[in-house]
Amino acid sequence: MIASGIKRGTAELAVLSVLESGALHGYEIARRIERQTKGSLRFTLAALYPMLYRMEKHRWIRGEWETSPIGRRRRCYRLTHAGKKKLAPLRREWSELFAALRRLEGVSNA
Amino acid sequence: MIASGIKRGTAELAVLSVLESGALHGYEIARRIERQTKGSLRFTLAALYPMLYRMEKHRWIRGEWETSPIGRRRRCYRLTHAGKKKLAPLRREWSELFAALRRLEGVSNA
DNA sequence: CGATTATATATAATATTCCTATACATAAGG
């Protein structure tokens, strides 16, 4: 797993990315991030929930309570229009960071 | 410039990277990072100095007071053996983070 | 000749974002 100090700031991008393909609830968001990154990126739920609340406050996502097939209540989040618009510049900024670190020879060019 | 939330955690890698090619003092480290990344990555000196003290405490760098040609006192830092050994795994971890974000389609594959 | 910019280091107060620990509640499997 990638150390906490290094992955700092990635949660926002990760959440927006996994929500792009459809609505998910918090617990499932955590699993998707872990699975899709093959375990490299992993967030505790204690980190994820406050992040989701912040993002909802910013109007990038919107949560709705629903009931699962077995009767569990859970909060399902979907990207808002503002959230979709936020993704592109966020990705650009991350790409720029990677380019900057490559220029410092901080990471490989592969 | 890349926003603070995103670049969080890069300072350590950036400092080690610019020190790899030779000893530098704090003020110059800040300039090198900014110049080499074409302004993408920029740290305030108030962030850099405590970072240098931490890294010296960890024995990754060692500082020595010297006097510049015009008589200014400044603290010159160079990588220690431990600091050089730290760079490789740190770079691997950052590469792994980039790969993880690409798998989430959070950034371009370019 | 005075003001600003550049050089150089240092600390205090604050913000953000992650962590561990804890709490609650239910279902499924061994």
Add this chain to the structure above:
DNA sequence: CCTTATGTATAGGAATATTATATATAATCG
């Protein structure tokens, strides 16, 4: 019955960046 999985939620703390401030000197510009 006990553990693991499913779900959401908050408290307390750690790490790393920010702005603001302080000190001190040299160079440059109007």
